[in-house]
Amino acid sequence: xxxxxxxxxxxxxxxxxxxxxxxxxxxxxxxxxxxxxxxxxxxxxxxxxxxxxxxxxxxxxxxxxxxxxxxxxxxxxxxxxxxxxxxxxxxxxxxxxxxxxxxxxxxxxxxxxxxxxxxxxxxxxxxxxxxxxxxxxxxxxxxxxxxxxxxxxxxxxxxxxxxxxxxxxxxxxxxxxxxxxxxxxxxxxxxxxxxxxxxxxxxxxxxxxxxxxxxxxxxxxxxxxxxxxxxxxxxxxxxxxxxxxxxxxxxxxxxxxxxxxxxxxxxxxxxxxxxxxx
Amino acid sequence: xxxxxxxxxxxxxxxxxxxxxxxxxxxxxxxxxxxxxxxxxxxxxxxxxxxxxxxxxxxxxxxxxxxxxxxxxxxxxxxxxxxxxxxxxxxxxxxxxxxxxxxxxxxxxxxxxxxxxxxxxxxxxxxxxxxxxxxxxxxxxxxxxxxxxxxxxxxxxxxxxxxxxxxxxxxxxxxxxxxxxxxxxxxxxxxxxxxxxxxxxxxxxxxxxxxxxxxxxxxxxxxxxxxxxxxxxxxxxxxxxxxxxxxxxxxxxxxxxxxxxxxxxxxxxxxxxxxxxxxxxxxxxxxxxxxxxxxxxxxxxxxxxxxxxxxxxxxxxxxxxxxxxxxxxxxxxxxxxxxxxxxxxxxxx
Amino acid sequence: xxxxxxxxxxxxxxxxxxxxxxxxxxxxxxxxxxxxxxxxxxxxxxxxxxxxxxxxxxxxxxxxxxxxxxxxxxxxxxxxxxxxxxxxxxxxxxxxxxxxxxxxxxxxxxxxxxxxxxxxxxxxxxxxxxxxxxxxxxxxxxxxxxxxxxxxxxxxxxxxxxxxxxxxxxxxxxxxxxxxxxxxxxxxxxxxxxxxxxxxxxxxxxxxxxxxxxxxxxxxxxxxxxxxxxxxxxxxxxxxxxxxxxxxxxxxxxxxx
Numbered sequence: 001x002x003x004x005x006x007x008x009x010x011x012x013x014x015x016x017x018x019x020x021x022x023x024x025x026x027x028x029x030x031x032x033x034x035x036x037x038x039x040x041x042x043x044x045x046x047x048x049x050x051x052x053x054x055x056x057x058x059x060x061x062x063x064x065x066x067x068x069x070x071x072x073x074x075x076x077x078x079x080x081x082x083x084x085x086x087x088x089x090x091x092x093x094x095x096x097x098x099x100x101x102x103x104x105x106x107x108x109x110x111x112x113x114x115x116x117x118x119x120x121x122x123x124x125x126x127x128x129x130x131x132x133x134x135x136x137x138x139x140x141x142x143x144x145x146x147x148x149x150x151x152x153x154x155x156x157x158x159x160x161x162x163x164x165x166x167x168x169x170x171x172x173x174x175x176x177x178x179x180x181x182x183x184x185x186x187x188x189x190x191x192x193x194x195x196x197x198x199x200x201x202x203x204x205x206x207x208x209x210x211x212x213x214x215x216x217x218x219x220x221x222x223x224x225x226x227x228x229x230x231x232x233x234x235x236x237x238x239x240x241x242x243x244x245x246x247x248x249x250x251x252x253x254x255x256x257x258x259x260x261x262x263x264x265x266x267x268x269x270x271x272x273x274x275x276x277x278x
Numbered sequence: 279x280x281x282x283x284x285x286x287x288x289x290x291x292x293x294x295x296x297x298x299x300x301x302x303x304x305x306x307x308x309x310x311x312x313x314x315x316x317x318x319x320x321x322x323x324x325x326x327x328x329x330x331x332x333x334x335x336x337x338x339x340x341x342x343x344x345x346x347x348x349x350x351x352x353x354x355x356x357x358x359x360x361x362x363x364x365x366x367x368x369x370x371x372x373x374x375x376x377x378x379x380x381x382x383x384x385x386x387x388x389x390x391x392x393x394x395x396x397x398x399x400x401x402x403x404x405x406x407x408x409x410x411x412x413x414x415x416x417x418x419x420x421x422x423x424x425x426x427x428x429x430x431x432x433x434x435x436x437x438x439x440x441x442x443x444x445x446x447x448x449x450x451x452x453x454x455x456x457x458x459x460x461x462x463x464x465x466x467x468x469x470x471x472x473x474x475x476x477x478x479x480x481x482x483x484x485x486x487x488x489x490x491x492x493x494x495x496x497x498x499x500x501x502x503x504x505x506x507x508x509x510x511x512x513x514x515x516x517x518x519x520x521x522x523x524x525x526x527x528x529x530x531x532x533x534x535x536x537x538x539x540x541x542x543x544x545x546x547x548x549x550x551x552x553x554x555x556x557x558x559x560x561x562x563x564x565x566x567x568x569x570x571x572x573x574x575x576x577x578x579x580x581x582x583x584x585x586x587x588x589x590x591x592x593x594x595x596x597x598x599x600x601x602x603x604x605x606x607x608x609x610x611x612x613x614x615x616x617x618x619x620x621x622x623x624x625x626x627x
Numbered sequence: 628x629x630x631x632x633x634x635x636x637x638x639x640x641x642x643x644x645x646x647x648x649x650x651x652x653x654x655x656x657x658x659x660x661x662x663x664x665x666x667x668x669x670x671x672x673x674x675x676x677x678x679x680x681x682x683x684x685x686x687x688x689x690x691x692x693x694x695x696x697x698x699x700x701x702x703x704x705x706x707x708x709x710x711x712x713x714x715x716x717x718x719x720x721x722x723x724x725x726x727x728x729x730x731x732x733x734x735x736x737x738x739x740x741x742x743x744x745x746x747x748x749x750x751x752x753x754x755x756x757x758x759x760x761x762x763x764x765x766x767x768x769x770x771x772x773x774x775x776x777x778x779x780x781x782x783x784x785x786x787x788x789x790x791x792x793x794x795x796x797x798x799x800x801x802x803x804x805x806x807x808x809x810x811x812x813x814x815x816x817x818x819x820x821x822x823x824x825x826x827x828x829x830x831x832x833x834x835x836x837x838x839x840x841x842x843x844x845x846x847x848x849x850x851x852x853x854x855x856x857x858x859x860x861x862x863x864x865x866x867x868x869x870x871x872x873x874x875x876x877x878x879x880x881x882x883x884x
Contacts (some may be wrong), residue, residue, distance in 0.1 A: 003711055003714045003796075004711075005707075005711075006707040006708065006711030007708075007711025007712060007714070007715055007723075008711070009707070009708075010707065010708035010712070011723065013704065013708075013767070014723065014726045014727060015726075016745075016765075017725075017742070017745070017760075017764035018726055018729050018730060018764070019726065020745060021738075021741035021744060021745040022729070022741050024741065024744045024745060024748060025737075025740065025741045025744055028744065038667070045817070051792060061445070070746055077818055078637060079637070079641050081705060082634050082637065082638055092876065093876070094638075096872055096876060097642065098642070098645070100726050100863045100868070100869060101645045101646060101648075101649055102871065103778055103825075103865065103868040103869075103872075104649055104652070104840075104861060104864070104865050104868075105825060105841060105845060105861060105864075106825060106827065107827055107842050107845040107846055108845055108847065108853075108857065108861050109649065109652075110646075110648075111845065111849050112647075112648030112649070112651045112652050113534065113648055114849070115650065115651060115809075116647065117657070117780070120665070122651065129318075129648065139646075150644070150645075150648070153641075168361075168363075168365065168803050170361045170363065170365035171350070171365050171367060171368075172328075172359070173332050174349065174359070174361055174365040174366075174367075175351040175364070175367070175378065176331075176332075176353050177330055177331075177332075177352050177357075177358055177359045178353075178354070178378050178379035178426065178427070178430060179353045179379050179382040179430065180353055180378075180382050182352050182353075184382055188378070189367060191530060192369045192784075193367075193368070193369060207732070207734060208734070208735070210734070210747045211734030211735065211736050211737070211820070213736060213827070214827060214846065218846075218849055220804045221850075225860070228734070228736050231736055231738065231740065235740050235743070235832070236832075241744065244740065245740075245744070248736070248740055248741070250346075251734060252733055252734070252737050253735060255663075255732065255733065255734055256732060256733075270398065
């Protein structure tokens, strides 16, 4: 009885707060309204998104998110390895210190970068000590990229770190024993076995990066438009919820597709079967 | 020196100031089957790991064919290891696992193919090339681990309790197989185990370790028949160990009786350990025995009966093919040859 | 030796990168100037005026209120849901788990606008209630996912055994199941609380009527320049979190021994 209540009440809840909202934006995306008159079912919103200006935004979002993910991976993998190899006594402390910055409000941390990178910011002041003329760091693609890497780096490092610490040490010893030097052991054993962590790191960084509108708004001063900004604008500034919904649906499909591909990839190389849900 | 293929000299290893291996000296000859035997925590695995190169000794030296290899990394030693939990690479199939060492040595693909096939044949797993590691049973995985270690044609194979995770029947079969393999291939095996029976059946030479020190080195027969101290006697086979007093050469008192024995060279009235194997105590009629006791329990062990007999001052364990009634009184006879006297000073370190 | 030095240097570089903005914020919380980028001397002023700043104090109040209420509701709901899901038949379990993972996988912005669409369609006025509901909707899946593994670890017959011994289902749930899954519930609750306290996107789309949390307040200030009191507040919160983490770390260390 209790089980019935527990399961059916959650079914009702998840229907109401997960399924229906998505169905609603799905419905909105296939309709348009002129004034208060509903014009009925159409693909117009999706057709509109196929125009070059919007496609460019999507392409740019995917590109910059991918760049950020790649940088996080290149910077984060060595960090994860260093952390994993630390003496267990200081390791916990180091990992804790690594995570602690995430506990400060994410907008504040991003804002702090504005004061560092700004025209009269700390970085330029520091450079002027060496008689280097002030440069514009803020309000550029680079600044957005930096904001993404800064905010999402831990999402790359932590899953890789977890996989590395759980790795069976005797596998590494066996590889060395069979004649593999440090480089070979890394290429043939450690890296392939850490791929599940890399895969989840990739999706955990790519997903928030491709859909962000906060980082772009703050660090590019609204000059740099990504998909997230486009959606926000449609809902809060332009008030075209139909078009906004269509973009949201596309973004959702893009993300879910990427995730399922990533999960398959992760399951394919992992030792155990897919633990993921997709 | 030349035929001593591996030699350890004053090998010591300590972790955080605690010595787990305390300056041991040993060697093994070419084509020998050496077993390092001892209870868990005695330092045997640490010793093996130093030979493999996974741990570097705190002090002491390791020699391989007369050359010092103490500080050589594992991948530069002509020694391969079979790990306790197999340590097969889960992301590679069986073929790639075995080929791993060959690939590193840049062996041609054709040769890799024939060598892997040969190895699989050796461990009776031909046709398993494309199987995944975790689709194999424990016993099969262990065979693959052995094949993987042997494919590089090492001169010495280290085995760290390789049969520990297998069930009894499989373990017995694998013991015989391993021994045959070692004879056939002519490779030196250094085998670590805590199972004394395994050590006795397989080895040419046994090193018994306890608390980081070597207790005895010898052939299985030596060690079984002439244990050097009470620890070895207790650890190898089952024994009755008693406190005794050595009055003079060839005369000892224990269990409140005087016995003739064959040992000598102790101080007058020196306290000693007396070791008597359960199968060396003969069960006779009450009036024929030197000692007597009441049969407390009888357990059939397949070939013999194991009986506990309660004497005046001690319970005796005896093995006999005859069975006595529980509760009956029997006489016990011990011959001089079967009484082993051990100094108290050596032994339990 | 060189390797070790490189590793150390690399670690320090990454940590400097991670902590640079935080240090900047902390330092400027003592800056005697309204302009954030210029150092004008040391002051405790912002810590004193912090409590007088109505806007910030109100945002702080709503942040904490929403976090506590939504985390509590989400924890209770998520635990019961996990319990229900655990005993479902396989295909139904799969279906519910897949639905459950949508808010986790979906971008925040999509979750945010879809909930807003829902509230607007039901003619609910955006404000405190919708914000709490949105947070609950967003947090429950995380609680479910942290409780469920604990239920799986539990022996399958525990509940049956308890009921066999005469316990009512509710009694069995409280006395047998709850203690076993306690750690999962606490973890889930903490995740819900932190997600809620740090949330911007979901709140941004689902609030109104002058109800703002700290994130929204910071976002709306960011372009004109953040009030120094925010720096002071952030510093206090950061130190609070740091002390808590160190204490937890110490405690678990003692327990390990």
